[in-house]
Amino acid sequence: MEKSNRFIGKRIADYRYLHTSALSELDDESRSAVRKAEARITPGAKYNVIKIRESAPEISFLNYPTFFEEAFPILEQSWKVNLDTGQCRYRVYSESNNPPILHRKELLLPSSHPDSQRFLELTKEAESIGLFDDTTRIGFLQDWNRLLKLKGYEVSEHALVPLANETTENLSAIESGSEIHRHLTALTRTQLSAPMQSLARYGYLDQTRSVFDYGCGKGNDVQLLKDSNINVAGWDPYYSPNVEKKTADIVNLGFVINVIEVPEERHLVLTSAYELASEFLVVSAMLENANARGGLPFSPDFS
Structure with missing residues (x-):
């Protein structure tokens, strides 16, 4: 099938993917081939993505029912047509339980589409986290979910948010009257937390800088960094209260201030952590999200 001068859609190997809203931007020959192939599929079939093979007379019609609603929609149905045989x-x-999923949706849309920029921002965010570094690991749902967890993120609407200090404890076990049991928000991890992964990704955990984890929880980050021969220490009011708070090149305050219910105490912790940082302080916090699971504000001042 002859290619047009201006490439429309997303290219994977010798396949071109485009949303039906971009069909009008194809050349006449390609549009004619799509119409011919469409005549061979189930009458009234619902599809919203067209897949054109450029090295063979083959066109597929794909149905992603939640193309616009989900950040990485799941493929539900497909029709593949051989133009030579009509099969x-x-x-x-x-x-x-492991369907294909779609990424980089902005490439499938016309450049003028109102959702293109929103989808592009999601793609840039995924690239910055390193989710697209190995494209062999992202095409199917289970692999994608494992990679998200490994990187320490989850999908919320059209955004990627860090997996913060979660716990499997019941809410009633965490809260007692008006008190928050902060130590129960500590998470046992087998990989670096999202803030530490960001530092590693941008080259700051290069064994030339010391690191202090202020509010280190159970110390998973501290141990993982020690295993990488990084000069690191961590303090936590519950799990490591006797460790000295000491100056370091990098001080990490990861998902700590969002579990401190008193504004004055949050300010004190932030100031104390800042004073320990020789180069810079890394602060991460979970913000209120409409899709957050099972969470309620602790009090009107908890912001």
Whole structure:
């Protein structure tokens, strides 16, 4: 199939993917081929993505029902048509426990589409986290979810948010009257937390800088950094209260201030951590999110 001068859609190997809203931007020959292939699929079939193979007379029609609603939508149905033979193959993925998923949605849309910029920002965020470094690990749902967890993130609407200090304890076990049991928000991890991963990704955890984890919880980050021969220490009021708070090149205050319910105490902790930092202080906090699971503000001042 002859290529147009201006490439429309997302290219993967010799396949081109585009949303149906971009069909009008294809050249006449390609649009004619799509119409010919469409005549071979189930009448009234719902699809919103077209997949064109450029090295063979093959066009597929893909249905992502939540293309605009979900950040990385799941493929539900597909029809693959061979233009030479007229043969059509139909597949259903709705009952699969590991269906294909879609990334970089902005590439499938016309550049003038109102959602293009929103999708592009999501892609840039995923790239900055390193989610697209190995494209062989992102095409199917289970691999994608494992990678998200490994990187310390989850998807919320069209944004990637860090997995903060979660716990499997019941809310009633965490709260007692008007008191928050902060130590129960500590998370046992097998990989670096999202703030530490960001530092590593941008080259700051290079063994030339010392690190102090202010509010280190159970100390998972501290141990993982020690295993990498990084000069690191950590203090926590519950798990490591006897460790000396000491100056370091980098001080990490990761998901600490959002579990301190008194504004004056939050200010004190932030100031104390800042005074320990020789080069810079890293502060991370979970912000209020409409999709947050099971959370309620502790008090009107808890902001």
